[in-house]
Amino acid sequence: MKLKRIEIKKNIQKAEDKNLSFRVFDLDMKHLESYIQPHKKDHFCIIIIENGKLDLQIEEKIHFLKPGKISIIFPEQIHFVSNLSEDLKGRIILFEEVLFCSDILKNELSAYNVNLSVNLNCTALPAKEFEKIIPVIRNIETTYQNPSLIKKEQARFYIKIFLLGLIESIHGQHPVLHQKTNQLLYIDFKKMLNEQFKKQRTVQYYAESLNITSKKLNEITKKHCGETAINAIHNRILTEIKRQLLFSDLSHKEIAFDLGFSSPSALNKFVKSKLKETPTELQNELAQIYNA
Incomplete structure (x- = not known):
């Protein structure tokens, strides 16, 4: 079986997409159609579950996503979804690596980078923390619907705020990340x-x-x-x-x-x-x- 590789530059939903380094879609069958078969991407993908559930397999591990759970799929990770519930609701955010905090993580925040992709593949946030990120997601979505030069820069910051908040959260959930030695x-x-x-x-x-x-x-x-x-x-x-x-x-x-x-x-x-x-x-x- 030949593995399909999805490129963000070819995922054009509207004219402005060709000039944007991110996309925001509703989590529904229309936008999940290409996720049913195993594939990989040249970009990051965030799946945010607000209602319902789905199963997400990343490489060899299955993650059972439900409200309050967030998954970040890294570029080139093989993945696919299954068992989608009819009441599924949430958001999908796609973004190029340039928007990820990779430079920061390699330098000032290198201690947070231990097994980062594994930990971010599936994160369950406490209800209060999850509620706080919803407005940030809405801001990113609003910018995507009506982009401008200024708003595109704002979206970059919103995405970084979201990512850094999630990284901070998993840092607290995984005690091994606190061990600074070596x-x-x-x-x-x-x-x-x-x-x-x-x-x-x-x-x-x-x-x-x-x-x-x-x-x-x-x-x-x-x-x-x-x-x-x-x-x-x-x-x-x-x-x-x-x-x-x-x-x-x-x-x-x-x-x-x-x-x-x-x-x-x-x-x-x-x-x-x-x-x-x-x-x-x-x-x-x-x-x-x-x-x-």
């Missing part, structure tokens, strides 16, 4: 892993690159994500294997070489040791999940 090292490790996992898969390599011992790196990963460094490396490889098995047209041999395995049999051995099944069995299993 946070930057963990962030650097995760970034380096995402960039180099196809070629580098030893704990020693990442530890030496961070100027720490392998033992220290294991302590850091256990503290921040509950797994050893080698498991973090292997899980990142497994995630990519699953993506390629399901959504690419590559053969098992091509996947093996793309991911740095010496042969298809090495890929087979790795998958079987981790999941107790062959790549073919895994591929069939994933196809059943995503085509259910």
Whole structure:
């Protein structure tokens, strides 16, 4: 199955959209039609539930969204929705990465960036906090309906206010984010892993690159994500294997070489040791999940 990739520049609902870096839509079947099948986007997507419910699968995890819950889907995350209730009500906000607080999070607020995408995929806000964000959403929507140069700048600030408020909220919900010790090292490790996992898969390599011992790196990963460094490396490889098995047209041999395995049999051995099944069995299993 070939994975569809939706681009915000091609999501044109009205003439002004081509000049806007964000979109705001009602959460209804009309605007969720393209969300039914597994796909990914080149932009961020916020789903806000005011009434009703739906199930949202992001990568391998299913989130059960209901009133008071907010989901932020990051660019390139595979996702789809199912089990929409008839009384569903809420908003969808799409926006380009330029509007996300990425520069701030990389610098002044780097401590908040630990597992940020995982935590933001589904957040349940207390009723009072959820009520406070509704006016902000309405301001963004009003701007979208009647954009001007000034209002577009206002919308950028409204979106950032919304995002920073949500980040502050999950910071309080996840105690591990308060542990300042070695946070930057963990962030650097995760970034380096995402960039180099196809070629580098030893704990020693990442530890030496961070100027720490392998033992220290294991302590850091256990503290921040509950797994050893080698498991973090292997899980990142497994995630990519699953993506390629399901959504690419590559053969098992091509996947093996793309991911740095010496042969298809090495890929087979790795998958079987981790999941107790062959790549073919895994591929069939994933196809059943995503085509259910």
